Amino acid sequence: MEDFYNNSTSQNQSYDYSNITSDYYDNSDINNYYQKNYFIMNVLTCIIIGTGLPLTLVAVYALYSMVRSDHVAPIYVINLLVTDVLQLCYMIADVAQPVNGKIHKIFTCIYQSALIASVYFMVCVALERYLVIVHPLWYRFRRTIKTSVAVCVLIWVIPLVYFLTLYFSHFYVPHATISAVFLLLPFPLIMFFLVGTFRALSASISVPSDEKRRIVGILVLVLLIYTLLFLPTIICYLGVSCFIDETLFNLSFVFLRLSPLADLFLYVFMRKGFIDKLLASVCCCRMDSNEISSSSV
Numbered sequence: 612m613e614d615f616y617n618n619s620t621s622q623n624q625s626y627d628y629s630n631i632t633s634d635y636y637d638n639s640d641i642n643n644y645y646q647k648n649y650f651i652m653n654v655l656t657c658i659i660i661g662t663g664l665p666l667t668l669v670a671v672y673a674l675y676s677m678v679r680s681d682h683v684a685p686i687y688v689i690n691l692l693v694t695d696v697l698q699l700c701y702m703i704a705d706v707a708q709p710v711n712g713k714i715h716k717i718f719t720c721i722y723q724s725a726l727i728a729s730v731y732f733m734v735c736v737a738l739e740r741y742l743v744i745v746h747p748l749w750y751r752f753r754r755t756i757k758t759s760v761a762v763c764v765l766i767w768v769i770p771l772v773y774f775l776t777l778y779f780s781h782f783y784v785p786h787a788t789i790s791a792v793f794l795l796l797p798f799p800l801i802m803f804f805l806v807g808t809f810r811a812l813s814a815s816i817s818v819p820s821d822e823k824r825r826i827v828g829i830l831v832l833v834l835l836i837y838t839l840l841f842l843p844t845i846i847c848y849l850g851v852s853c854f855i856d857e858t859l860f861n862l863s864f865v866f867l868r869l870s871p872l873a874d875l876f877l878y879v880f881m882r883k884g885f886i887d888k889l890l891a892s893v894c895c896c897r898m899d900s901n902e903i904s905s906s907s908v
Contacts, residue, residue, distance in 0.1 A: 696731070735762060
């Protein structure tokens, strides 16, 4: 993942574009094109850092205050936001262009670890919401802060497994393929939790209606974040990038850098208030449209 990511996205480290032909452009046009791309990506990265870092830190503090009041649910979201902070720190180092290559390599490893962990923490968020609907009684008596902390420690070990896999399979499997596998494994789990929650939603009596709407909103948001922001990069890792336009290829990594901002919406769904009114109005509009269509028939 490290070699593939650096060769594909870190235009600010080098301008080695040996895979791009110059049939229609001379060298100066190509350099201007990539300098423009480099400038645009730097500007976007600075906007993401300036917006995402303070908002993420505020969200972590607000969710931590909820955990201290024996509210277990935000623990996974807190860890997800911590991975976002680490990703944003890498972006700062990437824009700053440290002279020492070892420093940049350390930040790259931190970024990769945070990226892998963030995907699996999204699975934990989906799993928790799934248990609230499908197994509410079991979850009510089994959910404890100790259990959640143990699961979080297990998730933080996964990046270590990832790097060990890269090290021992260096001569057998490409790094990009291993990265794609680690990022793709959560996808069937997220889909399973979403489908299972929808199936059990109508039969669940112990969960209030506003809580049901919030749970469904969180699950749909997790799926959207994963599908829109992670899947394009996974496709590039799997080698389909050679059939994709260079601009679309770069956009896939821009989407990946937008994930810290997208994760902030999970914090919004964890808070009661405005989001409950919004979801209630959406459900009311849907019910009204169904009533109108049934009356017209």
